[in-house]
Amino acid sequence: xxxxxxxxxxxxxxxxxxxxxxxxxxxxxxxxxxxxxxxxxxxxxxxxxxxxxxxxxxxxxxxxxxxxxxxxxxxxxxxxxxxxxxxxxxxxxxxxxxxxxxxxxxxxxxxxxxxxxxxxxxxxxxxxxxxxxxxxxxxxxxxxxxx
Amino acid sequence: xxxxxxxxxxxxxxxxxxxxxxxxxxxxxxxxxxxxxxxxxxxxxxxxxxxxxxxxxxxxxxxxxxxxxxxxxxxxxxxxxxxxxxxxxxxxxxxxxxxxxxxxxxxxxxxxxxxxxxxxxxxxxxxxxxxxxxxxxxxxxxxxxxxxxxxxxxxxxxxxxxxxxxxxxxxxxxxxxxxxxxxxxxxxxxxxxxxxxxxxxxxxxxxxxxxxxxxxxxxxxxxxxxxxxxxxxxxxxxxxxxxxxxxxxxxxxxxxxxxxxxxxxxxxxxxxxxxxxxxxxxxxxxxxxxxxxxxxxxxxxxxxxxxxxxxxxxxxxxxxxxxxxxxxxxxxxxxxxxxxxxxxxxxxxxxxxxxxxxxxxxxxxxxxxxxxxxxxxxxxxxxxxxxxxxxxx
Numbered sequence: 001x002x003x004x005x006x007x008x009x010x011x012x013x014x015x016x017x018x019x020x021x022x023x024x025x026x027x028x029x030x031x032x033x034x035x036x037x038x039x040x041x042x043x044x045x046x047x048x049x050x051x052x053x054x055x056x057x058x059x060x061x062x063x064x065x066x067x068x069x070x071x072x073x074x075x076x077x078x079x080x081x082x083x084x085x086x087x088x089x090x091x092x093x094x095x096x097x098x099x100x101x102x103x104x105x106x107x108x109x110x111x112x113x114x115x116x117x118x119x120x121x122x123x124x125x126x127x128x129x130x131x132x133x134x135x136x137x138x139x140x141x142x143x144x145x146x147x
Numbered sequence: 148x149x150x151x152x153x154x155x156x157x158x159x160x161x162x163x164x165x166x167x168x169x170x171x172x173x174x175x176x177x178x179x180x181x182x183x184x185x186x187x188x189x190x191x192x193x194x195x196x197x198x199x200x201x202x203x204x205x206x207x208x209x210x211x212x213x214x215x216x217x218x219x220x221x222x223x224x225x226x227x228x229x230x231x232x233x234x235x236x237x238x239x240x241x242x243x244x245x246x247x248x249x250x251x252x253x254x255x256x257x258x259x260x261x262x263x264x265x266x267x268x269x270x271x272x273x274x275x276x277x278x279x280x281x282x283x284x285x286x287x288x289x290x291x292x293x294x295x296x297x298x299x300x301x302x303x304x305x306x307x308x309x310x311x312x313x314x315x316x317x318x319x320x321x322x323x324x325x326x327x328x329x330x331x332x333x334x335x336x337x338x339x340x341x342x343x344x345x346x347x348x349x350x351x352x353x354x355x356x357x358x359x360x361x362x363x364x365x366x367x368x369x370x371x372x373x374x375x376x377x378x379x380x381x382x383x384x385x386x387x388x389x390x391x392x393x394x395x396x397x398x399x400x401x402x403x404x405x406x407x408x409x410x411x412x413x414x415x416x417x418x419x420x421x422x423x424x425x426x427x428x429x430x431x432x433x434x435x436x437x438x439x440x441x442x443x444x445x446x447x448x449x450x451x452x453x454x455x456x457x458x459x460x461x462x463x464x465x466x467x468x469x470x471x472x473x474x475x476x477x478x479x480x481x482x483x484x485x486x487x488x489x490x491x492x493x494x495x496x497x498x499x500x501x502x503x504x505x506x507x508x509x510x511x512x513x514x515x516x517x518x519x520x521x522x523x524x525x526x527x528x529x530x531x532x533x534x535x536x537x538x539x540x
Contacts, residue, residue: 007459010456010459011459011460011463016528018534027531031492031496031532032491032492033492034472034481034492034496035453036531037531038534054530054531056451056529056531056532057453057456058453058454058455058456059455059456059459061453062529
């Protein structure tokens with residue numbers, strides 16, 4: 001059911017771990033739903049120079065975490081913010097419909113970590129207030145056929 | 148891949164036994180006659196079905212006339228629950244069941260609720276046990292059916308079927324038990340246990356898929372659902388799955404004949420695995436009753452990790468198992484059984500079910516115990532929940 005790329009990122013996840021003194025940290029999801037993603041960022045001159053993650057979740061959750069760190073390293077903060085759940089899923093050669101929810105988590109974890117970075121550095125602008133609000137299980141889009 | 152698969156998911160399904168297959172094969176080719184036909188090859192098929200019916204009856208101490216073949220265990224469950232409900236609705240509309248039934252019973256009950264029936268779902272204790280006292284208290288003047296599974300498919304807990312059967316008999320209420328996981332693992336005597344209806348599925352005990360049976364005690368009022376020809380004495384139409392029925396008959400004969408040796412072996416593997424997991428891996432919880440459980444069933448929750456990831460990593464090491472996490476159930480929630488025994492969602496997500504069978508060996512357990520602790524640790528190292536525990540907050 002998973003693509004080879006998903007299985008590759010699941011079995012050999014890139015950038016697992018923590019960053020000591022990170023510039024931004026974001027945590028999304030909750031244990032009740034069965035997945036939590038925590039993203040650590042190192043940002044220099046507005047460029048993401050390192051990203052690490054820790055994830056509690058299924059194969060797709062771990063693979064999307066791994067892929068999203070690969071996608072954002074070397075990007076500017078704004079470029080990283082433009083990454084969507086779809087681009088993460090596409091980079092993994094697709095996810096099963098029931099697992100698209102996991103790619104939302106990756107997108108939100110990136111946004112949440114960047115929001116933390118901006119807040120720490122006084123870069124939050126009006127309207128940035130809620131880049132990634134904490135959501136409950138039921139609010140997260142789990143299945144394609146729900147819409 | 149020619150890597151050996153260590154199969155530890157016998158509660159999901161089992162391979163067809165070679166003796167079973169040998170008996171089935173002629174009924175696909177040489178003996179293809181329709182059992183309803185009058186000529187010799189038709190009569191031979193008919194005889195094969197009746198021989199199988201006798202074998203099934205013998206296995207549960209019933210009369211052959213009380214055994215009806217169905218397309219699956221799920222069909223047997225649906226027939227028992229809905230058939231008794233509709234046939235007895237002039238007597239009452241109340242059904243008693245539990246919160247840990249297989250979906251075949253649970254969803255049939257929910258369907259009946261949408262059609263004017265009232266269903267009591269009895270809760271279970273932390274080990275998954277229903278108490279006979281609870282059953283007695285739940286009985287009302289309009290109760291027409293009690294349906295309680297013999298042994299649970301996920302956590303393996305074996306219910307006090309004999310005591311519940313006695314209560315049902317004393318009160319004159321029909322008693323159905325889904326014995327799909329129990330047949331071949333627990334000796335069953337429908338008369339001693341006062342069971343009125345009992346569901347069977349062949350592929351759980353080395354028979355083929357797509358064939359089941361329902362034991363219906365003589366005199367039980369039950370509506371039929373599959374209308375058509377006069378097969379199964381007019382109660383379940385459609386040309387018989389002759390090869391499947393022959394396979395069911397042979398498989399149940401072998402399963403009940405060897406039950407003591409089989410159980411002894413499985414219990415040894417089970418108890419060793421439970422002991423070693425508890426000894427070698429921290430932050431685990433055994434789900435289900437320690438002793439009143441299916442001989443081959445092991446079910447653990449591993450804190451801080453998610454079940455599907457665990458299954459995928461075991462699969463990469465050639466070990467086939469299952470889980471009750473949401474990601475494997477195809478829904479938002481983890482297994483209703485694990486929630487019913489009081490597990491918080493996050494612990495239920497990290498469950499692993501291992502169900503052993505006749506081909507498993509101690510070497511398989513050696514291999515499992517070599518891989519499992521490493522995999523659990525690896526996933527925990529990736530988990531933000533474990534990080535918090537290690538830091539002590």
